[in-house]
Structure formats: structure tokens, C-alpha cells
Amino acid sequence: MNTVVAKLQRQFQDYLVSLYQQGFLDNQFTELRKLQDEGTPDFVAEVVSLFFDDCSKLINSMSRSLERPENVDFKQVDSGVHQLKGSSSSVGARRVKNVCISFKECCDVQNREGCLRCLQQVDYEYKMLKTKLQDLFNLEQQIVQAGGAIPQVNIN
């Protein structure tokens, strides 16, 4: 048994499990991984990348809408939060999704201050997740390069 591969696989597994335990990811991420196979080895990385692009775009436009206190377009903000909540749900980005829930509540009562706080938080969370997943994908790459297979990780 190739010990380098085994060590990397162990590292990968532990890291992934920790992401679930710390609440960064939920069950939906597991579902996403199941959709990936030999024919589509980049699927998860691709959709995750699309998700982060969405985050960046939506956060920018919502920020613009919230900019002037006397003229906040809450409809636009609501639409942005809705989209963000939807895609974070589909990806399994648990923390991001949870912020979106609070964000929506602030939006519903037209609380600009609350919205700004949530906006900041969602920005923080998605960037944090992006870094974590980048580390995860790097580990995956190392495993593959060392000739190993990505472990199937079961989260309970």
C-alpha cells in the first residue's frame, strides 16, 4: 500500500469531515459529490466555482442597492438574497445559507442596518468557504497525482 497516498487520503477525509462538523457544509454537499464520477471529475469544482462567482456578483449588486440610506432598493436586495439562498442550499454551503435566512428577515422589514451587517457576514462566509474548499480540492489533486483514488466519505 502506497503510504503517501494513504496519508493524503487520510488527510482529505479528516479535513472534509471537519468542514461538516464546523458547519461549513451540510448533507447537500454530499449529494453534490455523489453526482461526480469518472466521466465528470470536475463537476463539484465547477459548480462550486459558479456558486462563488454568483456570490461575488450578487454581493456587489446588493451592496450598491444598499448604499444610499434614503434610496434603498429592497426589492433588488430581496431578489439577490433569494438567489443566494437558493444556490447556497443547492451547494450545501450551510453557513452562507444560514446568513441568507437572517438576511431575508432584515430585508422583509426593510432594516437597512441589519441588511448591511448580513451582507458583510455573507461576504465573510463565502470567502472563508472558498478558501476551505480550495484546500480540499488541492488535497484531491495531490491524491490523484500520487496515483490514488478520492475516498468516499460518509458523513453521519
Place this chain on the structure above:
Amino acid sequence: MVIAAEPQFHVLAVDDSLFDRKFIERLLQKASCHVTTVDSGYKALEFLGLREGVEINDPDAVSTSPVIHQEVEVNLIITDYCMPGMTGYDLLKKVKESSACKNIPVVIMSSENVPARISRCLEEGAEEFFLKPVRLADLNKLKPHMMKTKLKNQKLEEIETPSKDESGTAAAVVEPEVNNLTEIGIKILPLQSEVEPKQVHLQVVQKEEQTMSNNKRKSVEEGLSTDRSRPRFEGITTAV
């Protein structure tokens, strides 16, 4: 190239979000479907050949858009509810109003659980309403719905071109079977115990079918492998 024993379904997926399109496309591929994705209800109608007033040289028109109705066989339309311009509900209505397409099963997806919305869609003729994120298990419930149109189209084709078949069996299928499509559909259903009564609104009558069905099914499967005049989507995923 291996010819699959199981018929291939072609699904038209409609969603304005690129992320969601990628996601549903992969999900459908994993469920062994051929997929075409479009980003709006308008493009969906174009693809189905339903949009009036669209010129052939319209730069916005879908490049694969057929000129003749039903040139492209679609076994299922799955659409997001919340889309700018034409909502999934609007699209559903347009499809059901069209004589050419009304038999194509339509499924609506939404990230919001709004009971009034759900019942409105189901009343308008949607087969299912899925809450996002959609799971593979949800899609597997769709096979019986898709099977209905698949078999119906196959039969219509055989009626239209009776001289084409090499094997004598295909032609024999035509006659009394036409009325019993629903029974054939039942036979290929997955375990009923897996179906959740709340979310499923099967329009198929549950009947116990004994001797006839096996023979019918066999001839149908043979019929499926004969030459077809319709274009096939052999492992192509098209995105517009």
C-alpha cells in the same frame, strides 16, 4: 456504440440561473437522460417550436430550433418557477394550451414552499412540484411520466409509417394497444411504496394488468430499436 436496453429520455430544463442549469443538467445526466438546457421560458417555447412570430433569421432564436412542430422529441420539461419575464407557471400554461405539446409532462421546481403556488401549478397540469434542491431520488420518480409520452410518440410514429418496419412485430403493436398506453406506463413504474402520496399526482389509473401487458411491453421494446425518422440525441447535451 452500445444501444441501451432502456429507452433514452430527452429532457428540456429551463432555469435562468447558470448554476441551477449546471446542477439540474448533471442530475438529469446521472439519471440517464439526454438534456437540453435553456435560460428562459421564451427559449423553451422556441425550442418546442411553439413561439409564433419568430423569424428564421432571428439572431436571438435558438439555433437548434425546429421549423416543424414535434420534430424534436421532448419527454419532459422541468422548469424553475421564479424566472424573470415568463415564469415557470406561464410556461406551463403555454405548453398545456398547445395541441402539439400539451402531452409533454411538465415539472416545476422552486426553492420556496408556498402551498398556494404548488396547488396552482398542479391544477394547471404540472405532473410534479419539486422543492429545491432537487435530488436524484426526485428525478427517478419522473421516469413513468416520461415513459408515457415516449411510448405514445412511438406508437404514433408506427401508425404514420406502417410500411417501414423490417420485423413484422412492430406493426402488430398498433391496434388496440393505443388506448391502453396508461396500462403500459404502470408496468414500468418503480416500486409504488417509494412514492410519497403528498408530492405525487399521478394521472395514471392504477389497474392490475395480467397476461396482455408482458407481450405488449415486449413488442414495444422491439419497436423502439427500429429506424426512426426523428433526430436522435445520442449523448449530446445542448445548452442554449
